[in-house]
Amino acid sequence: MSFGEAVSTCLRKFADPNGRASRAEFWYFYLALLLGNVGAFLLATLVSIVVPPVGGGLFLLILVANVVSLIPLLCVQARRFHDQDLSGALVLQPVLPGDSAGLHVPGGHARPQPPRPRSTMGR
Structure with a gap:
């Protein structure tokens, strides 16, 4: 799969x-x-040096974009967990207070896997 x-x-x-x-x-x-x-932050920093009021607005726009980008990031992370045969609910584990709030994520703990044999081709 390519970058695009x-x-x-x-x-x-x-x-x-x-x-x-x-x-x-x-x-x-x-x-x-x-x-x-990184690009948006550098642009906002340069603009805030030249025109300070506009730069502050750009930083606010970056904050909103970061909050919105959490949705696809958490969803692709859940799909990545599914690819590893783990529960997608694991993406919520660092965010929610866990068992102290009575939350138990079924299958939330990774099963120990035996080590995979390393390929010796090309050595």
């Missing part, structure tokens, strides 16, 4: 945590969000 395909797939499945996501899809989308944030 991964980003378009994640944006097309904006709020759909169902299904599976490949490793490339998850990391390319994460990279796109990271590069977008």
Whole structure:
């Protein structure tokens, strides 16, 4: 999966945590969000140096865009968990207070996996 395909797939499945996501899809989308944030932050910083009132508005716009981008990020992360045969509800585990609030995520703990044999080809 290419960079563009991964980003378009994640944006097309904006709020759909169902299904599976490949490793490339998850990391390319994460990279796109990271590069977008760095670029937007640099642009807002440069604009705020030249025209301070406009720069403050750009930082507010970046904050709103980051909050909105959490939805597809959490959904692609849930699909990535599904690809690893884990519950997609694991994306909520760092956010919610866990068992102290009476929440128990079924299948929330990863099963220990035996180590995979390493390939010796090309050595």
